[in-house]
Amino acid sequence: MQRMICIWFPFLESERLIRQNHDLATRPFALVMREANRAFVSALSRNAGNMGFAPGMSLADVRAAAPDMLYFDADPMRDIRCLQGLLRWASRFTPRVSRGGGHNLYLDIAGASHLFGGEDVLLEKIETQLEDFGFTTRLALADSKAAAWGFTHFGSTKSNITTERLEGAARELPVEALRLSYASTALCQRLGLKKIGELTKLSRVALTSRLGLDGVCRIDRFFGRTAEVTEFARHKKRLIEEEQFFDPLATNAGVEAALERMLEKLCQRLSGMRQGVRKSQLQLDRVDHETMFFSIQLTRPSIDVNLLKRLFLHHFDQIDVGFGIDRLILVAEQVAPLSCHQLSLENSQTQNREQDLEKLINELSNMVGARYVQRFFPVDSHIPERTFSRVAALYASRLEEWQSPSGTRPLRILKKPVSVLLRDGIEKMAPETVFWHGRKCHLTPLSGPERIEPDWWRDDPDWRSGGRDYWWAKADFGALLWLYRVSDEEKTQWFVHGLGS
Amino acid sequence: MRYETLREQIIALELGRRERQFIPIGLSAIDDALQGGLDLGAMHEVTGPAAVFFTQMILRQKRGGAFWLATSSPNEEYYPPGMAQYGGQPEEVISVCLPDTKDLLKVAYEVLAANVVGCVLLEVQKPLTQTQMRKLQIAVQNTDSLGLVTRGAHTGTTSPERESACGSAITRWYVTVVDWSHEKTQIELYLVKNRRGSPCRWIVEIDHATYDLHLVSVSGE
Structure with a gap:
């Protein structure tokens, strides 16, 4: 015998977003889906639903009615992934868990509920824990999957339907709870059969001729008279x-x-x-x-x-x-x-060295953190600070040869260029005297200018001042400085960007 | 003769090894002063406004990969394209940048003792204490890699006269730029401390195309 819990997440899409960004909790928002030139609302947050909107409305209608509503793109794949995560979580209560269509999870707790203090306690536990995660749920426990679904979606909340009570409780449920086909449901409405109880009073022969075999089969599944195939999730073997x-x-x-x-x-x-x-x-x-x-x-x-x-x-x-x-x-x-490992005889020494280096990188990465142990990789760019990238050595192996840069580049670069004041007038082309680290120092310009223009397609705050004229200069205390000049209408400024040749 | 052997023995004791291994710098005048070249399995110190030039020279001589260890706080950063331009191999360099000098030294001991790279470059902001230097020396002594401690002095507040000759590094250098053009660089090398001889001073020219070294003059002569 099955004891099936159905957990339904009516606001899964919106609550998934609220979990990522808590500021959304108080604001109405809608998830928008696009289909063949038509944008429509696929899901709404709870408070937006209370404002009278419903999924399926066109985006334009909702926008007109509520101009300050927020919109996000719907992402059904992520919803499913979220549901799969919840499925994994639910496997703590029973190994027999499965994901149904819509945002439903099914848990077969036959033989497992006593571990958690009985069926009612378990239902309570599941609901409160999911509430802590930020999910609104409706759940019901019944003898069959179909009945659990029916009571979850149409019954009172958190109903525990025992075998004896099933017939009685089902009587008051609307016909929709049976998951009949659309045509059959419409037929029942037309015949004035609103509740399941009214339907079950009829003879099976009458039902079969009106709802077809499929309809009767669904009613049987609901009452657990015929079995319904459930594919339970396979658990990955964890090491x-x-x-x-x-x-x-x-x-x-x-x-x-x-x-x-x-x-x-x-x-x-x-x-x-x-x-x-x-x-x-x-x-x-x-x-x-x-x-x-x-x-x-x-x-x-x-x-x-x-x-x-x-x-x-x-x-x-x-x-x-x-x-x-x-x-x-x-x-x-x-x-x-x-x-x-390919063992080769000739260069076993270099191979050993490679392996030792790998071991050392392993060890250092675990000692200080993988993000601090890095290798350099070339990046194709003419902007000096963007010509290389750093990659954690743990994940990268030595790959590329470096090409010599186009101009002469420094051996050390300053992460943030240091502004230096020029003493002798701003109209000078080449740098002469600057204040560097709080002291005056004379410069001998050696070469320049080399013009470097910013990438026009990228808005880089450091390069907003436009093109730079780079100069090489020797400082009087024996250092080489790589400076650049930027100028606008008002003033000219000099910055040191690199050191050493 | 006796004096020479005695000094050899003392250095061997201090470095904790018997056989001496070294790499020549590639300029006979300097190599003679160092009795062949820079000792391997030993710590060397480089400071001065143009210290990067000298470390670059050594990195080119001593192949086999390098570790570049530095504190992450200063504004200054290692620039691989510039290194590639002067014949270095940035693809062989692994950098470790840590906020704390103590952690950095721990990493340095590990890397030096592991003996898997040719060169270990340690960039520090403040001079290391005697104990720290000695520990580095002990870590490196039985390997054939070269340990370099550099202290950038781009602010222009240092001078070779202020560099003391004590400490457990086997050589200490002070480097400044004399002249520079796109084709060649002239640097002044001041060997402040030399366990294998007396302090010296040279002006050396580096050819950017061939990376050859030429002696321009011996200072004080």
Whole structure:
């Protein structure tokens, strides 16, 4: 026997957006979809719905009626992804979860509800937790999927329909709750059959001749007389190792030993699958319900226990054992197929060096954070500060050769050009005396000007002043400066942009 | 003769290694003063307004990749296109920019001891303490990479006279620009500290097309 919960999210589209941006909670807004030259409202926020608008209205109509309404593009794919996330969340209550058409989730809780304190408590729990996430829901529990759907959409909220009560409760539901075909529903309306109770009073022969076999079949599904096929979500096999300790671990050494055991087990499992760890997380649960997380990442998938352990050890000085750790969970968050190494005889030394370098990058990235360890990549641009990009070395390998730039470029560039004051008149073409770091310094212009124009298609605040004339000059204390001049009608300004030749 | 051997032994003790490895700079006058070239597995210091020129020269000589370690706070940033122009290989450079000098030094110890790159460049704002330098020296001593500590002095408030000759670096250089054109650069190299000989001063010309070095003059002569 099934005990099916149907969870319906009537405002999923708008509440998904509100979750991302809480400022939207108080403002009415609409989601717009475009279809063959027609823009129409596909979903509305709750308060916009209260203003009398309904999905399906054309955008122009809504705009005319409510000029200050906000509009966003509808994104059905993201709605589905959001629903899939919720499905994964729901699998904590039962392994048999499935996503239906519309924004519905189905949970078969037969044999699982007692774990959560009974069916009513479970319904309450699901509703309040989803409310905490910011989702309005309607849910119902019944013996069949069709009945659960019917009570969710047309019954009173949070109804728990037991097997005995099904017949009675269904009597008052409108015919639409049966999900008959459009023609059949219209026929029922025409015949004056408004409620399910009126329909079930008729004989099956009469029903079959009027609603067809499909209609009768739907009524049978509703009352659980025929089975309805449900495709439950398949759960991905997660690579998790867990150890619980009756005696809480009180030292880092103990955690280290346990970690090594878990890593060995995990790597054993992965090696059977020819997969390696790319990203992994260690969760430490303390006796006092504090939880700590440590993550590692690798340049290439690995099942080397020692390597993984060493990467985790970098974080070990942050472990606060407190009163003891009673549970460790090791998750392989991202795995990838192990790549094969081509062993060559001639240049095994360079290969070793490459591997050692990779190891070092791994280690540094996990020590200080992957975003701080970078490689440089050339970017095709004539704007000096845009000719290169930085990419985390953990994810990038050495790829390109660099081309020499067109003009002479400095060895160091200033992230923010420093303004220098010219002493001798502003009308001078070449720089002569500047104030640099608070002291006067004489410049000998060496070469210039080199004109660099901004990208006209891009509005860069640094380049709003227009083209720059770049000069090379030697300062009297022995440095080379790369300066540029920008001028408008009122004044001319000099900036130092680079150092060294 | 005896004195020479004795000094060799002392340096070997200090550097913690027996066999001496070095790379020539490519100019006999300087290489003679250094008894062959810059020691590998040792720390060198470069300062002065044009320190980048000298580090660039060394990076070109000592191939095999480089780490560029710097604090991320200053306005100044490593500029790969400029380096490519002078024969460096920016694709071989891995940069680590951290806000804190202490973390940066930790990274430096790791990188130096790992011995996987030819050159490790550490850019600092304030001079390192004796302990920090010594730790770097211990990390690098059994490797064949070259450690360079540079301290930019673009503000023009430093001078070679103020650079002390103590500390545990094996050489210390002070570099300024004398003349520059699109074809060549003249820089003045002041070897403030030299464990293998006496301090010297040269003016050197770098050819931008061939990267050859030419001696212009030996200062003080």
